[in-house]
Amino acid sequence: MTSTGPGDPAGLPPALTSEQAAELARAHGLERVGGRPPLGTYIKDLWERRGFLVTLAQGDFIAGTQNNVLGLLWSVLNPLLLGVAYLLIFGLLLGTRGNVEDFITFLTTGLFTFIYISGGLNYGARAMTGNISMIRSLQFPRVLLPLSTSMSQFFATLPAFGILVVIALVRGQTPTWEWLLFPVSLVVVGVMTTGLGLIAARVVHEVRDASNLIPLLTRMMRYVSGIFFPVAHYAAGAPEWVAVILEYQPLAVTLTLVRETLMGELPVQPVTWLVSCGWAILLFVVGFVLVWRAEATYGRS
Numbered sequence: 105m106t107s108t109g110p111g112d113p114a115g116l117p118p119a120l121t122s123e124q125a126a127e128l129a130r131a132h133g134l135e136r137v138g139g140r141p142p143l144g145t146y147i148k149d150l151w152e153r154r155g156f157l158v159t160l161a162q163g164d165f166i167a168g169t170q171n172n173v174l175g176l177l178w179s180v181l182n183p184l185l186l187g188v189a190y191l192l193i194f195g196l197l198l199g200t201r202g203n204v205e206d207f208i209t210f211l212t213t214g215l216f217t218f219i220y221i222s223g224g225l226n227y228g229a230r231a232m233t234g235n236i237s238m239i240r241s242l243q244f245p246r247v248l249l250p251l252s253t254s255m256s257q258f259f260a261t262l263p264a265f266g267i268l269v270v271i272a273l274v275r276g277q278t279p280t281w282e283w284l285l286f287p288v289s290l291v292v293v294g295v296m297t298t299g300l301g302l303i304a305a306r307v308v309h310e311v312r313d314a315s316n317l318i319p320l321l322t323r324m325m326r327y328v329s330g331i332f333f334p335v336a337h338y339a340a341g342a343p344e345w346v347a348v349i350l351e352y353q354p355l356a357v358t359l360t361l362v363r364e365t366l367m368g369e370l371p372v373q374p375v376t377w378l379v380s381c382g383w384a385i386l387l388f389v390v391g392f393v394l395v396w397r398a399e400a401t402y403g404r405s
Contacts, residue, residue, distance in 0.1 A: 140399040150245045157248050161255035176263070183219055183264040187212045194332035202337035205369055209275045213366060214331040214359045216264045221297045221355065222322045223257040228301020229318045232309045232402050239403035246402045247395045250305040254298040265290060272366045282372050286365040292377075293358055296384035302391025306398060329355035354383040 141149065150157075190211055194200045201207040231250040232239070239246060269286070273279070308315045328350075335356045339347040350356060361380040364372045 140396070143393075143396060146245055146247075146396055146399070150247060153244055153248060156244065157252050157255070160248065160252040161259065164252060164256035165259040179260050179263040180267055183212075183216050183261075184267065186219070187215055190215060190332055200333040202334040204334050204337075206275050206277065206367060209272050209277060209367055210334070210363060211332055212268055212271050213363045214329070216261065216268050217293055217359055217362050218326065218329060218331050218355075219264065220257055220261040220293065221300070221358075222325070223260065224254045224297035224301045225304055225325075226318055226322060227253045227257060228298075229304035229308045229315055231301065231305045233312065233315070236403055246399055247302070247392060250301045250391075250395065251298060254294065254301050257297070258294055268366070277366060277368055280368070282365055285372065286362070289362045289365050289380075292361060292380050292384050295388050296354060296358055296380075299384065299387025299389075299391040302395050303387065306391070306394040309398060309402065325355055328353070330359055335360075352379050354387065357383065 140146075187208075191208065195207050195211065201210075204210045228250045231253045232246065235249050239249075269283075304318060308318070335351050336347075339350045342350070351360075357376060357379050360370070361376050364370045364376060
């Protein structure tokens with residue numbers, strides 16, 4: 105009779121197959137580090153870390169203002185100074201007001217909204233590549249990073265949106281029930297901006313050189329979105345299909361959405377809301393799925 109000792113493989117229990125090991129890990133709630141969980145699990149994990157999301161956004165917002173002498177006051181001064189400059193150039197010198205009566209409210213509404221959109225896009229593009237150390241050190245849904253960036257930019261622009269209401273009142277706009285839709289329109293803008301940031305984050309993660317094109321893209325967006333001119337007025341002479349594209353592309357229709365809630369001369373149109381919400385949902389879903397699909401690749405060389 106032969107005996108087996110502790111160093112003899114014959115005395116060890118049989119090794120688990122890869123399928124058995126995976127089943128055992130699932131039974132005990134273990135997950136592969138750096139893997140991509142199912143989409144439902146991913147969303148659940150994101151919801152459980154919503155507190156971390158808000159804290160991260162607040163930290164980014166505070167960090168962006170603490171080195172300035174005037175601090176949070178720049179959140180109001182910067183949009184106002186830009187508004188004055190744009191008014192002088194496009195309102196007085198170039199005369200791009202078209203058929204708009206209250207050009208000041210028209211301009212500031214578009215400008216303040218675009219400041220948030222461009223900030224969400226530019227900072228969102230660097231959300232993954234700019235937080236490599238955090239990604240490598242902590243385990244959390246990576247989509248939190250571009251989400252927190254969009255939220256941080258919203259915090260930074262929120263005072264300007266408050267000033268926007270004051271400007272509308274000073275310019276003689278009469279508060280109506282449609283003004284109650286103003287916060288709702290900002291939610292739509294926020295969803296769309298977050299979607300743009302998510303898409304940009306994934307693109308820059310895949311192609312680092314793409315980050316150099318984001319400022320150029322933002323500049324192009326500024327001139328086609330209708331910040332300082334009414335798109336419908338200048339598109340009236342174009343072929344119908346061209347006019348439809350210009351008026352209902354994501355940026356232009358979203359700026360129109362916000363303007364319709366505050367300006368009496370631009371009544372709320374259901375089609376504006378349908379198209380804006382459609383763009384916002386589409387961009388957000390596409391961006392979220394793109395970021396989720398690359399979950400296992402972030403932070404790797």
